[in-house]
Amino acid sequence: xxxxxxxxxxxxxGIALLGFVPLFPYLETVPxxxxxxxxxxxxxxxxxxxxxxxxxxxxISLFCFIFYASQxxxxxxxxxxVNLLVILLAVRMISxxxxxxxxxxxxxxxxxxxxxxxxxxxxLFLCYFLxxxxxxxxxxVVLTFHSSSSAQSVSRAGMxxxxxxxxxxxxxxxxxxxxxxxxxxxxxxxxxxxxxxxxAKVTGFSEKVEPGSAPVVGEVRNVAFRxxxxxxxxxxxxxxxxxxxxxxxxxxxxxxxxxxxxxxxxKGETVRQIIFPAPGRSPQLLxxxxxxxxxxxxxxxxxDCTYVKRGAAAGHEKYEAVSALGATIIMKGGGDAAFYRxxxxxxxxxxxxxxxxxAARGRDDGERVALLxxxxxxxxxxxATTGLPVGEEPLDQFLFDKKRGHCEFFASSFAILLRAAxxxxxxxxxxxxxxxxxxxxxxxxxxxxxxxWVEAHIAGKGWVTLDPSAWAVNSAAIGENRERRAARTxxxxxxxxxxxxxxxxxxxxxxxQLQVISSAHGGLKRLAVPARLKRLAPALLLLVVAxxxxxxxxxxxxxxxxxxILRAFLRRVRRExxxxxxxxxxxxxxxxxxxxxxxxxxxEIYGGALYRDRRLTPEQIRxxxxxxxxxxxxxxxxxxxxxxxIPQNS
Amino acid sequence: MSNSTxxxxxxxxxxxxxxxxxxxxxxxxxxxxxxxxxxxxxxHILLEDIPGLGKTTLALALSRALGLSFGxxxxxxxxxxxxxxxxxxxxxxxxxxxxxxxPLFHNVVLVDEINRAMPKTQSALLEAMEERRVTVExxxxxxxxxxxxxxxxxxxxxxxxxxxxxxxxxxxxxxxGIGYPPEEIEKSIIMYGSIRDDLRKIPPLVVVDxxxxxxxxxxxxxxLSEKVTGYIxxxxxxxxxxxxxxxxxxxxxxxxxxxxxxxxxxxxxxxYVAPEDVKSVAVPxxxxxxxxxxxxxxxxxxELLGAIVRNIPLPLA
Numbered sequence: 001x002x003x004x005x006x007x008x009x010x011x012x013x014g015i016a017l018l019g020f021v022p023l024f025p026y027l028e029t030v031p032x033x034x035x036x037x038x039x040x041x042x043x044x045x046x047x048x049x050x051x052x053x054x055x056x057x058x059x060i061s062l063f064c065f066i067f068y069a070s071q072x073x074x075x076x077x078x079x080x081x082v083n084l085l086v087i088l089l090a091v092r093m094i095s096x097x098x099x100x101x102x103x104x105x106x107x108x109x110x111x112x113x114x115x116x117x118x119x120x121x122x123x124l125f126l127c128y129f130l131x132x133x134x135x136x137x138x139x140x141v142v143l144t145f146h147s148s149s150s151a152q153s154v155s156r157a158g159m160x161x162x163x164x165x166x167x168x169x170x171x172x173x174x175x176x177x178x179x180x181x182x183x184x185x186x187x188x189x190x191x192x193x194x195x196x197x198x199x200a201k202v203t204g205f206s207e208k209v210e211p212g213s214a215p216v217v218g219e220v221r222n223v224a225f226r227x228x229x230x231x232x233x234x235x236x237x238x239x240x241x242x243x244x245x246x247x248x249x250x251x252x253x254x255x256x257x258x259x260x261x262x263x264x265x266x267k268g269e270t271v272r273q274i275i276f277p278a279p280g281r282s283p284q285l286l287x288x289x290x291x292x293x294x295x296x297x298x299x300x301x302x303x304d305c306t307y308v309k310r311g312a313a314a315g316h317e318k319y320e321a322v323s324a325l326g327a328t329i330i331m332k333g334g335g336d337a338a339f340y341r342x343x344x345x346x347x348x349x350x351x352x353x354x355x356x357x358x359a360a361r362g363r364d365d366g367e368r369v370a371l372l373x374x375x376x377x378x379x380x381x382x383x384a385t386t387g388l389p390v391g392e393e394p395l396d397q398f399l400f401d402k403k404r405g406h407c408e409f410f411a412s413s414f415a416i417l418l419r420a421a422x423x424x425x426x427x428x429x430x431x432x433x434x435x436x437x438x439x440x441x442x443x444x445x446x447x448x449x450x451x452x453w454v455e456a457h458i459a460g461k462g463w464v465t466l467d468p469s470a471w472a473v474n475s476a477a478i479g480e481n482r483e484r485r486a487a488r489t490x491x492x493x494x495x496x497x498x499x500x501x502x503x504x505x506x507x508x509x510x511x512x513q514l515q516v517i518s519s520a521h522g523g524l525k526r527l528a529v530p531a532r533l534k535r536l537a538p539a540l541l542l543l544v545v546a547x548x549x550x551x552x553x554x555x556x557x558x559x560x561x562x563x564x565i566l567r568a569f570l571r572r573v574r575r576e577x578x579x580x581x582x583x584x585x586x587x588x589x590x591x592x593x594x595x596x597x598x599x600x601x602x603x604e605i606y607g608g609a610l611y612r613d614r615r616l617t618p619e620q621i622r623x624x625x626x627x628x629x630x631x632x633x634x635x636x637x638x639x640x641x642x643x644x645x646i647p648q649n650s
Numbered sequence: 651m652s653n654s655t656x657x658x659x660x661x662x663x664x665x666x667x668x669x670x671x672x673x674x675x676x677x678x679x680x681x682x683x684x685x686x687x688x689x690x691x692x693x694h695i696l697l698e699d700i701p702g703l704g705k706t707t708l709a710l711a712l713s714r715a716l717g718l719s720f721g722x723x724x725x726x727x728x729x730x731x732x733x734x735x736x737x738x739x740x741x742x743x744x745x746x747x748x749x750x751x752x753p754l755f756h757n758v759v760l761v762d763e764i765n766r767a768m769p770k771t772q773s774a775l776l777e778a779m780e781e782r783r784v785t786v787e788x789x790x791x792x793x794x795x796x797x798x799x800x801x802x803x804x805x806x807x808x809x810x811x812x813x814x815x816x817x818x819x820x821x822x823x824x825x826x827g828i829g830y831p832p833e834e835i836e837k838s839i840i841m842y843g844s845i846r847d848d849l850r851k852i853p854p855l856v857v858v859d860x861x862x863x864x865x866x867x868x869x870x871x872x873x874l875s876e877k878v879t880g881y882i883x884x885x886x887x888x889x890x891x892x893x894x895x896x897x898x899x900x901x902x903x904x905x906x907x908x909x910x911x912x913x914x915x916x917x918x919x920x921x922y923v924a925p926e927d928v929k930s931v932a933v934p935x936x937x938x939x940x941x942x943x944x945x946x947x948x949x950x951x952x953e954l955l956g957a958i959v960r961n962i963p964l965p966l967a
Contacts, residue, residue, distance in 0.1 A: 563967040583963030586926035588918075610967070611922040613875045 001153040004145050009046045009097065011139040012105045013039060016089055018132045019109030022116035022125065023082055031086040038090035045094065057095035061088055082115040099147045106136050123501030133170045141166035207282065209244055209427055209452055210251035211408040212394025222278065224431060224449070225286055226499055228442040229273035234433060236325050238289035238453065238465065239445060241282075241430035243304040247344045252412060252427050258336035261303040265290040266462060268327030276318045276442075276502060283309040286430060286445075287321035289465060290329055296320045304426070304463075305329055329455070329463035340424030340457060344416060348396035351413070355420020365423045365458045369466070372417055376471040379403065381410065383472035407432075410468035411452040424457035428465070435488075439496035562606070562616055569602055569628050576633040602627045657871060657916055659864035662856045663690070664917065666715050669855060674711050674845060676838070677831035678704065683917065684824050684934055685712055685800065690865050690916070691909040693823025694779050694799040696764075696938065700806055703828045706760060709800040710849050713758035716861060717854030719794070721756030723775075725767035727810065731774035734761075735784045736791075749786060754778055757794050757858070764801040765811040775799070776818050796861050816897075816941050823906045824931075825938035868916035874908055874923045877965040881925045882907055885932055888958050889940060894949065897941040910935045925964040932959045 020035050064087045068080040089108040092101055113128055141162055145152055154162065227239075246255030271288055285294055285307040294301070297319040298310040358375070362368030384404040389397035395413040398405040411427050418425035432451035434443030453467040469475060566587075573579050573590065581590050587607055591599035605624055609616045616624070667686055671679035681697070685708065688695040697705045706722075713720035723734050736752030753759060754775070761767075761775060778784050779799050783792045801822065803814070819825070831839065839845075882904055889898030899907070907928060914927040937951040 560967065566967045583966075584929075584960050586924060586929060586964050587966060588924050588926045589929075607920075607924050608922060610965075611875045611878055611924050612873050613877070 001155055002159045004142060004149075004152045004154060005046075007159065008102060008139065008142055008146055009043070011135055011142065012097065012102055013043060013093070015109045015132060015135050015139065016093055016105055018128050018135065019089060019112030020086060022120070022122075022128050023086060023112050026079070026082065026116070026119045027086060028079075028083050031083045031090065035086050035090040035093075038094040042093040042095075046097070057091045061091050064088070064091075078115065078118050082112065082118075085112045085115060099143060102139065102143055102146075106139065110136070121502075123498045126501070130170070133173075134167060137169040138163050138166040141169075206429070206450075207242060207244075207284075208248075208251050208253050209408050209412055209429065210249075211398070211405065211412050212250075212388065212390050222447045223495075224445050224447050225275055225277040226437075226440075226442050226444050226495075227273045227275045227286075227288075227434070228440070229271055229288070230441075231436050232271065232288075232325070235470075236288070237433050237443070238428075238451070238467070239286045239431040239434075240289040240291060240305065240428055241284040241286045242428070243302070243306050243455070244427040244429060244452075245304075245340065246342065250344060250346060252415075257303050258339045261336065262332045263303055263305055263329040263463060264332060265292045265305060265324040266327040266330045268324030271323050271325055273321045273323065274318055275321055276499070285309055285319060285321070288323035288325060289428070289430070290324055290327050292322045292324055294319055294321045326465075328461055328465070331457075331462055337424045337457070340426055341419050341422060343419055346393075347416065347420065348393045350396055350400055351417060352420055354399075355417050355422075358417070358421040362421070365456070366461070368421045368423050369418065369456050369458060369464070372414065372421065373466070373471065376410075376414065376468055379471075381405070381472050383407075383410075383469055383474050407452045407469045410472065411454050414466070414468035415454045415456075418454070418456050426455050426463075428453050428455055432467075435492065437492045437496050437499070439493060440499045442499060444492075444495055561621065562610060565616070565621060565624050565628075566606065569606075569624070569631075572628050572631045573599070576631050596631060596633075598627045598630045598632075602631075656921065657919060658867035659856070659860050660867075660916060660919060662860050663864050666855050667917075670711055670715050674715075674848065674852060675704065675708055677835040678708060678828060681708060681826060681828045682712065684826050685709075685798075687910055687913040687917070687931070688824045689716070689796055689798045689861065690868055690913045691823055691906075692796070692865065693906060693909065694801065694821065696819070696822040696825040697800060697802045697828060698805050698825055698938075699802070699827045699829070700804060703830065705800075705802045705828060706762065707844075707846065707849065708828070709758060709760040710846075711852060712800075713756075714849055714852040715855050716758070717857050718757035718796070718798075718861075720758050720760070721753035722760045722762065723753050724762045725764055725771070727766060727768055727812075729767045729771050731771050732786070734771065734775060735778065735786055738787055747787075749789065749791065751791065752784075754784060755791070755793060757796055757798065759797075759799050761799055761801040763803060763811075765803040765813050767812065769812050772812065772814065772818065776821050779821055796858070796865070816939070819938045820900060820902055822938065823910060824934045826934045864916075868913050871921060872912045872915050872923060873921060874912060878911070878923045878925055878928060879908070881962070881965050882911070882928055884962050885928070885936070885959055888962055889936065889955065892954075892958060894942060894946045894954065895940055896943045899936050899939050903936055903939045907932060907935045929959055929964070 016035075016039065020039075024032065064084060068084040068087075071080040085108055089105065089112060092105050092108060095101065097105075109132065113125075113132055116128075117125055145154065145162075225239075242254060243257075244252040244254050245257065246253055268290070270292070273288055275286060277286070285297065285299055287294060287307070290305050291307065294307045297317060299307045299319075300310055301307050354375070358368050358371050362371050379399070380403060381398075382404040383406060385406050387402070388394075388405055389402045389409070391397065394405075395409065395416065398409045399413055415425040415427050429450075429452050431445045431449045432453070433449045434445040436443055451467075451469070453465065453469070455463040455465055457463050570581055573581065573594065577594055579590065579594070587603040588600075591603040602624060605620055605627075606616070609620060663686060667679065667682050670682050671677075675682060685695050689712075697708070699705060709722075710720060712718075723729070732752070734752045734754050736750050736755065738747035738749045740746070741748045764772065764775070767775070778793065779797075782795075782797055783790050785791070803811075830836065885907070886899045886904045889895055892898065908923070910931040911923045911927040914931050915921075915923045918924075918927065920927075933952050933955050937955045940951050940955060942949055942951065942954075
């Protein structure tokens with residue numbers, strides 16, 4: 001036996017958890033720890049039978065309400081609301097549970113789950129939502145039992161039935177959910193993050209490169225964007241985002257390129273990519289180095305092959321980019337060499353001297369670049385994210401003393417040295433590498449793959465891409481995935497799920513779906529059927545029908561004619577007389593209890609054949625069918641409702 | 651289709667049952683029916699009930715109505731086998747021994763309180779029941795046909811008795827109680843007194859040949875199908891595998907069950923045995939053959955078998 005109360009309590013705990021877990025990352029510390037404590041205390045109290053009664057929970061709720069209501073402001077609306085929701089839920093979990101309180105738990109959990117969708121549009125939401133739907137449906141049915149008697153118990157089999165019946169409700173509502181999915185408008189980015197987009201910090205990729213500002217760089221593994229494209233060799237995976245060409249203090253920043261400049265990508269392998277940026281990112285549109293064009297989004301193209309989105313909304317958008325791999329940027333017009341030779345306001349003696357030396361040794365820009373590359377190759381520099389040079393002259397220290405640094409050190413020092421040697425140079429910010437997801441056929445690029453490299457202008461060639469980090473002694477480790485294999489596979493599968501979720505649900509677009517369908521239709525039309533197959537088609541069809549038919553006949557054959565007649569008779573009896581004949585009830589016995597001459601006659605004919613080891617003749621079958629039709633409860637159908645069992649005589 | 655007229659002497663047999671149950675032995679229709687079933691199947695019946703419920707009256711009335719001779723043995727612990735089989739007496743005039751048949755040489759023999767007879771006498775009786783003949787001093791005498799033994803025993807009084815061993819219980823095709831009559835009928839019995847005198851006035855409703863013909867008809871014209879045989883076997887097998895039962899229904903028990911079911915079908919006017927026939931006779935035919943495990947001996951065998959039968963599905967298709 002299962003106590004109804006126990007079932008209800010565990011269901012309520014499950015539902016509350018489903019409301020709490022998706023909200024967890026967005027909660028303040030107090031509700032974050034209050035809820036699990038309250039849940040555990042509530043379970044203990046229910047088990048021992050000491051629920052918190054009286055007005056204490058109400059007072060606590062009221063107090064919390066006032067506290068959070070005072071925090072609500074124009075730019076802080078959802079945060080206090082969800083925190084309050086979770087605290088109210090916690091209070092409900094710990095206090096005594098009556099029928100009304102259960103309903104409150106369900107409502108609060110539902111609100112909490114809904115609240116989580118303001119922060120995140122994760123695919124997991126669907127799981128939480130479906131689970132909660134099922135649990136609440138079952139709980140509501142169980143609650144009706146509870147309301148009639150709270151101490152009731154139900155047998156295990158009975159509980160199974162209740163659950164299965166209750167589960168029919170969410171299943172039945174699925175078509176409705178699908179319908180709403182098609183017709184309702186939806187947001188493509190979490191509303192709350194969108195509202196708060198100004199407060200979101202951009203880590204990893206940045207619009208400012210200032211090496212030496214901190215001794216350690218923290219790595220964030222948040223996804224920056226996903227790019228659907230064929231698999232490429234790793235040394236081609238430079239995702240171009242921004243070009244930094246000027247200085248502001250000691251830092252590289254982007255200045256408006258000199259007027260009249262116009263560069264385009266030169267010759268290279270053309271690769272098409274569809275990029276799905278993560279929401280809330282900077283307006284730079286990333287694409288494989290060097291992008292030729294970007295489509296599918298309103299944007300402004302810069303003269304140095306960079307693209308910036310126009311319009312405010314950042315979110316689950318996507319755009320298509322076409323890139324020329326390994327190309328140089330050919331200048332079609334302008335090109336202010338002096339602009340790209342500007343030196344930072346402070347340049348160390350050693351670096352300035354090195355620049356002058358290279359300028360003197362090289363006859364033209366190409367040779368100077370080659371000389372500097374050689375210098376870097378021989379300098380024994382180590383790529384590292386800890387123990388970085390800091391202080392007044394971080395680049396100087398990096399080059400000549402500490403000899404360890406990350407890409408910003410490499411690129412920044414390299415570009416400055418080029419400029420000191422008189423070669424026009426600039427920094428390119430973006431990402432390097434990516435985890436290829438075989439399942440989805442796309443690269444996942446996370447923030448820790450943010451990278452900076454250098455472009456140098458060589459007359460006659462254009463802007464040439466140079467990655468100084470590649471000359472570090474441990475360059476192979478850059479952008480390498482540090483996860484273990486199994487974990488990586490799981491992570492990739494999960495990521496693919498999220499990717500399809502974004503594609504199919506978040507970015508759902510009726511027009512595009514229709515397009516897919518129509519293209520599938522066209523594809524089918526174009527599908528060429530071999531002529532021989534065409535001739536064979538009718539025969540094949542016949543064969544399929546024959547096989548299906550014989551299978552059906554065989555299945556029917558397993559049920560004899562006699563059995564079918566008997567079932568029809570028993571069905572009719574059940575309908576007319578409300579009698580459920582058990583397997584231990586004889587036909588004559590049943591007929592005698594009905595007081596129906598038709599039933600008696602049926603038993604006589606049917607039993608006469610069956611218990612003489614004979615088959616029913618066609619005439620008998622006809623007569624039996626007539627008898628079944630003729631069965632009629634003359635005493636009225638009123639008793640039919642009250643199903644009685646036939647008394648067993650033993 | 652076979653209908654009731656096709657079964658020989660069925661109406662006559664039903665007439666006997668109805669007359670006895672309606673006029674003389676009110677409220678004992680079940681016992682009468684079972685007794686007639688035992689007679690027609692060629693078996694014997696054991697009535698197990700407390701004294702004074704009309705066991706003797708039933709036997710007497712049955713023999714009168716069926717036009718059969720009636721013998722009675724009142725068992726005591728000093729009853730000798732020769733007391734029931736008969737013995738040879740020297741005839742002085744003819745100078746030779748002459749066999750004087752005992753009370754067994756009747757069509758219907760009432761053996762009252764069979765458990766009071768000593769085992770030696772019991773076994774002589776049971777042998778006669780089985781063999782339908784009596785051997786005295788080397789000469790075998792056949793018993794009359796039909797031959798029905800109605801044995802009675804008191805289940806309550808056990809002092810000074812020799813309870814029938816299970817192997818001998820198996821010889822009775824049917825064991826049943828009589829039970830108290832319904833209230834109204836009992837009141838009228840109290841009001842009008844014993845009907846023992848009226849019994850003598852019961853006219854014979856059938857003759858011996860009718861009974862033999864009915865018996866033949868039931869045996870030959872009632873069909874026992876494979877399905878119903880399977881059902882009988884299922885019941886028997888269930889008793890053998892039951893956890894509370896040490897030893898279930900024997901093969902002889904199964905044969906008796908089929909015979910009794912056949913008679914039931916005959917009385918119902920069916921030319922075939924329906925599973926219901928088996929079901930309705932299963933308890934009186936089978937219950938006394940069960941040997942329960944020592945720890946379950948207090949259980950009621952009738953109820954146990956009834957429960958087993960109720961759980962076995964009937965062959966309906």
